[in-house]
Each structure stands twice: as C-alpha cells, then as structure tokens.
Amino acid sequence: MRATTVLAVILGLLGPAAQAATVDYVLDPAASTVAFETDFGPDLITGSIPLTLADLSLDFDNVKNCTMDVELDVTGAQASFPFAAQALKGPKVLDARAHPRMVFHSTSVTRAGAEADVTGDLTIRGVTQPVTLRAELYRTKGSAAGDNSHLTVRLTGRVARSAFGATGWSDMVGDEVRIIITARIDAKG
Helix, strand or coil, X not given: CCHHHHHHHHHHHHHHHHHCCCEEEEECHHHCEEEEEEEECCEEEXXXXXXXXXXXXXXXXXXXXXXXXXXXXXXXXXXXXXXXXXXXXXXXXXXXXXXXXXXXXXXXXXXXXXXXXXXXXXXXXXXXXXXXXXXXXXXXXXXXXCCCCEEEEEEEEEEEHHHHCCCCCCCCEEEEEEEEEEEEEEECC
C-alpha cells in the first residue's frame, strides 16, 4: 500500500473523534480587553478591567472538549469617570483590596450556530456564581483559511452585580452589568 492509502485507512478506522485534537492557547494581554457597562440613571458607566491570564484549550471539531480559565486584575479596574473608578474598586462594589482577582473557570461549552455558549463559574468578591457567555472566534486578518494559530475570542454576557454582593450605590447604579471580553490568543509553540 502507498503511504496515502495507509493513512486513509487508519483515519477511517479511528473515526473523526480520534483525528480531533485540542490546541492550547496563550493570551496576548496587550491586545486583550475586558470592557463593561452598566446603567447610571439615563446614562451609562463604562470601563475596563485588565485581563491578566487566560488558559484556553480549543477543539474545533468537538466544542465539548474546550476549556477556559481566565483571571482579571480588579485593582486595575477603570471607569468612564474618576469617582466611578474609585467606587468600583471600593468595599461596596468589587472590594479590590480584599479580592484583587476575578476568576472565570469554564464548566461546559456548547455550539450555538456559528458561535458557542461558554458556561462556567465566575468568582467576584469571593462569591462564585454560574454564568454563560456567548463566544465568537475570529482569525487574524490576512491569515489563511484553517490557520488557527492566532485568533481573537469575543465573549459577551450579563451578570447581576448583587448576586456577588457588589451592592453599593444600588439607588444610582443598575444591577445588570454587561460584559464584552476581547482576547487575542496565540497557539502554544
């Protein structure tokens, strides 16, 4: 048998699951952001929290094998105006001094059309709650079809800040926080 025929027979016997593989990715923090917005009366408070760590394993053939672990630096949180940034990091909201890290650990990933739903445990202020984020993957502009070595992941979702005990200024600031994470990731060597 020729080499290509042997390979075809082996791949046929093993089936598609045996051909799939997870790919590990590392975060490019300089090209990644975690943005948020919440209601402030008729206006919005917007801001960002630095993304410090993202360990991702992606399986493009079977999303159930995907995993994501993400960490944010609460002490670096910024908001659209100065007093909001101080309040955000203060003891009534994120309590950055006592809880300097925000952590997300995925528990399941399911396909949702061309996108995926990533469900996991989000820990804020030492309180862990389940959340689901919608994920979209984008290739770097100019990359070849099928080249998954450099990707951008966009995750969107909503959380109730009260579920994590971040209840300060609830008479002025909305409970729902909308999250937009844009993470540039590169396949490990």
